[in-house]
Amino acid sequence: MSISFFYTHINLVAFNKVKDVLDSTFLSEGDVVKDFEGELYNKLGLINPVALNSGTSALHLALILAGVKEGDEVILPAQTFIATGLVILMQKAKPVFADIQFNTGNIDPNSIKEKITSKTKAIIAVHWGGYPCDMDEINKIAGENNLKVIEDAAHAIGAVYKNKPIGSISDFTCFSFQAIKHLTTADGGAICCKNEEDYLRAKRLRWFGIDRLNSKPSILGEREYDVSEIGYKYHMNNFSAALGIANLADINKILERRLQISDIYRKELKYIKGIQLLNYQNDRKSAWWLFTLLVDNRINFITKLKEKNIPASVVHLRIDSNTVFGGIRKELLNQNKFNDLQVSLPVHSGLKEEDINYVIETIKHGW
Numbered sequence: 001m002s003i004s005f006f007y008t009h010i011n012l013v014a015f016n017k018v019k020d021v022l023d024s025t026f027l028s029e030g031d032v033v034k035d036f037e038g039e040l041y042n043k044l045g046l047i048n049p050v051a052l053n054s055g056t057s058a059l060h061l062a063l064i065l066a067g068v069k070e071g072d073e074v075i076l077p078a079q080t081f082i083a084t085g086l087v088i089l090m091q092k093a094k095p096v097f098a099d100i101q102f103n104t105g106n107i108d109p110n111s112i113k114e115k116i117t118s119k120t121k122a123i124i125a126v127h128w129g130g131y132p133c134d135m136d137e138i139n140k141i142a143g144e145n146n147l148k149v150i151e152d153a154a155h156a157i158g159a160v161y162k163n164k165p166i167g168s169i170s171d172f173t174c175f176s177f178q179a180i181k182h183l184t185t186a187d188g189g190a191i192c193c194k195n196e197e198d199y200l201r202a203k204r205l206r207w208f209g210i211d212r213l214n215s216k217p218s219i220l221g222e223r224e225y226d227v228s229e230i231g232y233k234y235h236m237n238n239f240s241a242a243l244g245i246a247n248l249a250d251i252n253k254i255l256e257r258r259l260q261i262s263d264i265y266r267k268e269l270k271y272i273k274g275i276q277l278l279n280y281q282n283d284r285k286s287a288w289w290l291f292t293l294l295v296d297n298r299i300n301f302i303t304k305l306k307e308k309n310i311p312a313s314v315v316h317l318r319i320d321s322n323t324v325f326g327g328i329r330k331e332l333l334n335q336n337k338f339n340d341l342q343v344s345l346p347v348h349s350g351l352k353e354e355d356i357n358y359v360i361e362t363i364k365h366g367w
């Protein structure tokens, strides 16, 4: 039996769709990217999606659009991937780490309140493993303090919060379509902007500050444009978008399967000594990118499962420990505990029923 921890889903149609792009020789950003964006809206309800070359680019653009500059502070959780914090440093701003909720891994709105200063400009909420943060509370705090909200939804495509798709709620939402995400374009991402002006600006900033689709070549052959602010080379290309369109056909099936597997795990692992399940509320739906558990004797657990060819793994240790962020913030009490106990199990559409049963039975035998 061989069980993989992550799974890269590629719809067979992708081979033809990507070939069509190759045949066309129009590999860069063009109509296929536009079509992909249209599908993100049609299939998942993402508002104003702008397709990019990575989730990191999406986060960076979100900070720029939020007006984050040198000396500003941005509040974020340490329970995330390094990219969430690095983009703040790229803007020469200061990452301020708030605590998480021990039972979800998501940023704690109460801790956000304590971290706000006169320099705070934005809050980044990371939907840990795909489970939506307390967005009502976070947006309320932001509204009261004139802050922008950026959702890092790298794990959360297809997640739903109080009947609203993630990607339709806050000022900015950032997705990743990197190789091991539910929806992959090999590498890629998207930013959703609630505000139309931000949306149009995001489209310019992804390509050097030039509106690529609307700047027509003059008689000289060169596009006519006037760049008024620094832009980036962050656009998605047709090649990636073709893969994305093909894979989007399966996204609902993928999400459904992850939900089924998570339901089975939650039912079967609920009363096992040494395991705490995360606490999920019925007003939101996780995208289940990860199935994270809090486990006593984590090393024994991982080792035992590994002996049985089951890959259990920690995904993303706290990022504040990195030198670039200045070292562990010991006062983040829930973060400390979460970091010591968290481990994730495989949860993806490549798993067969026998794999799921085998994982559960192995855990039930103890570690």
Ligand SMILES: Cc1ncc(COP(=O)(O)O)c(C=O)c1O
Residues within 6 Å of the ligand: 054, 055, 056, 057, 080, 081, 083, 084, 126, 152, 154, 155, 175, 176, 177, 178, 188, 189
């Ligand atoms: C929480 C989080 N944010 C941001 C990113 C960055 O996304 P990308 O790799 O597409 O740049 C990742 C990537 O795994 C992530 O897990």
